[in-house]
Amino acid sequence: MDEIVKQLIHLNQKDWLDMLAVFIPILLSVIIIVQNIIYYRGNKNLQKQIHNRDQRVQYHQDIMLIYNTFYEFCDGIIRSGFANHVKMGNVNLSVSWLDHLIQLRMNLGRRGELAKLLFEKGNPKLYQIIKDRADLGIKIIDLYLDYINSGNLFQVSENAWNTIISVNPGLIKYDYKMLMQNPQILSSFTKLCYDEKILEIETLYKQYTDMHVYEKYDQYFEKYFTLNEL
Secondary structure, three states, rough: OOOHHHHHHHHHHHHHHHHHHHHHHHHHHHHHHHHHHHHHHHHHHHHHHHHHHHHHHEEEEHHHHHHOHHHHHEEEEHHHHHHHOOOOOOOOHHOHHHHHHHHHHHHHHHHHHHHHHHHOOOOOOHHHHHHHHHHHHHHHHHHHHHHOOOOOHHHHHHHHHHHHHHOOOOOOOOOOHHHHOOOOHHHHHHHHHHHHHHHHHHHHHHHHHOOOOOOHHHOOOHHOHHHHHH
């Protein structure tokens, strides 16, 4: 009887081991599948977070690019020598900056289109603010370019030189170095170079800068300057 019981126990143990031998690989496979699913979902969420972060960073950079257009425009006008070269009738130096002015004009147009994509529907008020300033900036550059390309600057400069030399025989025509060594003659020459076109450009440029005070410009960008609020 005891022997029979031992045999039954042995058979049960063998069956149990056989069952484990079958079940363990299945269990391991299930564990691996679950781990893969968890890894896939975690990786997908991480990729989504990275993608969203990159989009927020790009969005923020685009807004800053549009915001800084004002400063780029003012710097461009200053570097082009409007206050010195153009207002003093220096044709050669003025012409040398034409490509720079054309590029500046293209940038204004591109930033205006970018602002349209970003704000026309979501923030139409800000879009209109940006558009008005971009349009005015382009108008100023067009007047500036036309003043040089049309020959107006050359004609004004020639008239100024002829007039100033007629009363200052020792002065050499087109010698700006000699001209600048005499403040009184320089002042008279500069006044001769000042005409209605220069006045119009100056007036519009002042209007442009006045449009960029805090209350009219900066405050509308404030909420976009912090990434956490995008």
